[in-house]
Amino acid sequence: MARVRVIARLDVKNEYVIKGIHLEGLRKIGDPNEMARRYYESGIDEILFIDAVAAYYDRNSLSHIIEKACDDVFVPITVGGGIRTLADIQKALNAGADKVAINTQAVKDPGFISEASQVFGAQCIVASVVAKKQDHGWEAYTDNGREPSGKDVFAWVQELEGLGAGEILLTSVDQDGTKKGFDLELVQGVSARISIPVIVSGGAGNVKDVVDLSQAAHADAVALGSLLHYDLAGIRDVKDALADAGVRVRI
Amino acid sequence: MKPTVVVLDYGLGNVRSIVNALNKVGANVLLSNDEAVIMQADACVLPGVGSFPHGMQKLQEHDLVGVLHAFKDTDKPLLGICLGMQLLMSEGEEFGKTDGLGFIQGRVVKLNVELSHEKLPHVGWSEIVRPDACDWEDTIFHSTNSKEVMYFVHSFVAEPLDSDNVLSKTQYSGSEFCSSVKQGNVYGCQFHPEKSAGPGLNILENFTQLAQRNN
Numbered sequence: 294m295a296r297v298r299v300i301a302r303l304d305v306k307n308e309y310v311i312k313g314i315h316l317e318g319l320r321k322i323g324d325p326n327e328m329a330r331r332y333y334e335s336g337i338d339e340i341l342f343i344d345a346v347a348a349y350y351d352r353n354s355l356s357h358i359i360e361k362a363c364d365d366v367f368v369p370i371t372v373g374g375g376i377r378t379l380a381d382i383q384k385a386l387n388a389g390a391d392k393v394a395i396n397t398q399a400v401k402d403p404g405f406i407s408e409a410s411q412v413f414g415a416q417c418i419v420a421s422v423v424a425k426k427q428d429h430g431w432e433a434y435t436d437n438g439r440e441p442s443g444k445d446v447f448a449w450v451q452e453l454e455g456l457g458a459g460e461i462l463l464t465s466v467d468q469d470g471t472k473k474g475f476d477l478e479l480v481q482g483v484s485a486r487i488s489i490p491v492i493v494s495g496g497a498g499n500v501k502d503v504v505d506l507s508q509a510a511h512a513d514a515v516a517l518g519s520l521l522h523y524d525l526a527g528i529r530d531v532k533d534a535l536a537d538a539g540v541r542v543r544i
Numbered sequence: 545m546k547p548t549v550v551v552l553d554y555g556l557g558n559v560r561s562i563v564n565a566l567n568k569v570g571a572n573v574l575l576s577n578d579e580a581v582i583m584q585a586d587a588c589v590l591p592g593v594g595s596f597p598h599g600m601q602k603l604q605e606h607d608l609v610g611v612l613h614a615f616k617d618t619d620k621p622l623l624g625i626c627l628g629m630q631l632l633m634s635e636g637e638e639f640g641k642t643d644g645l646g647f648i649q650g651r652v653v654k655l656n657v658e659l660s661h662e663k664l665p666h667v668g669w670s671e672i673v674r675p676d677a678c679d680w681e682d683t684i685f686h687s688t689n690s691k692e693v694m695y696f697v698h699s700f701v702a703e704p705l706d707s708d709n710v711l712s713k714t715q716y717s718g719s720e721f722c723s724s725v726k727q728g729n730v731y732g733c734q735f736h737p738e739k740s741a742g743p744g745l746n747i748l749e750n751f752t753q754l755a756q757r758n759n
Contacts, residue, residue, distance in 0.1 A: 295667075295668040368740075369739050387558065391561075416697045
């Protein structure tokens with residue numbers, strides 16, 4: 294078993310890290326580069342930058358933030374939001390990103406995932422799935438959780454794996470920003486259906502939520518927002534708690 | 545004087561992180577594919593992501609195969625990272641057989657995951673372990689702890705013919721592969737030191753200091 298990765302998720306709008314609840318009602322938290330550096334120095338395994346408003350403007354505006362992050366962050370960096378073309382991916386990689394996360398464009402044109410995976414390698418392509426609970430199952434949403442896609446999450450993640458996605462970033466809209474814990478049923482359902490790594494995002498409010506996730510479902514990585522941004526726990530606290538629960542982590 | 549480390553620019557992947565990491569540890573870093581610049585440098589880093597044949601093709605397109613041979617013959621430190629390490633070997637088996645640079649005898653083969661259900665590519669943090677017969681004292685790992693955790697992204701691995709070339713081993717999927725190589729001043733790391741936080745930077749710092757000693 295590979296080590297479970299602890300990832301800091303920085304949603305960015307107009308040069309600020311923001312955090313909302315259910316991906317809405319966004320509140321300014323701080324400077325993305327300063328926060329990324331602080332998390333790096335505290336032992337984070339990866340950094341995930343998401344352009345929270347890119348879908349509106351059809352572009353990702355984080356290049357200069359990524360470039361600057363690479364000056365002092367020496368762990369893998371993923372960038373998401375507004376990635377629509379192979380040129381967008383190339384631009385993100387040139388800025389210093391190791392991977393890109395793709396949601397809306399994958400729904401519009403699933404073939405884009407296969408094309409991107411063939412050109413840049415599966416390890417570079419993270420399919421971002423934003424899930425919202427319905428009466429039966431979960432539906433995938435696009436445009437940072439605003440637009441329903443009509444796709445069933447369980448079927449969609451299997452399709453994405455088949456298309457050549459290297460990882461799935463699974464965000465629960467219902468849990469995002471609530472600090473009430475992860476949607477464990479959702480994670481269990483997704484991880485049982487695919488064999489590519491799943492990065493779980495949305496809901497952690499304390500260390501126990503992360504441990505509960507690791508015990509209830511197979512998550513290859515956990516992406517933390519509120520928990521770290523509001524300093525509800527330190528990165529080392531999270532890793533120590535996981536290690537105590539028998540989960541292998543990088544300490 | 546800071547030692548000059550040239551990072552080979554041959555159009556393969558993201559080199560910003562390796563350039564920044566070398567800067568961070570005190571190197572004067574140049575990104576180049578120019579023969580004169582490369583030959584004058586105190587040390588050379590061969591980065592790379594992608595497939596073995598594509599990597600060799602790109603080196604040939606930039607007329608860098610001969611330059612790399614000439615650089616190696618100067619005995620100045622050379623470090624291949626990820627695909628760059630694999631290209632140091634004599635032969636690759638990805639998409640058919642392709643000749644490599646041949647600085648270290650052996651092949652590059654697909655990582656064996658038959659013993660378990662582990663996934664390819666191998667992505668994530670894994671331990672590098674010093675082989676019993678190997679001494680890290682006079683290498684760029686001299687301040688690295690055995691079992692230090694490094695960041696890997698790969699599906700293929702180098703298999704040196706001579707076990708003396710194996711600088712570290714790593715466990716994945718129930719089997720062991722060679723995660724770094726050494727032959728004289730030629731080094732290769734399958735992992736990404738520039739993405740492996742402090743322990744990775746430490747290796748790059750030792751590499752830079754090796755360049756300093758030689759200049």
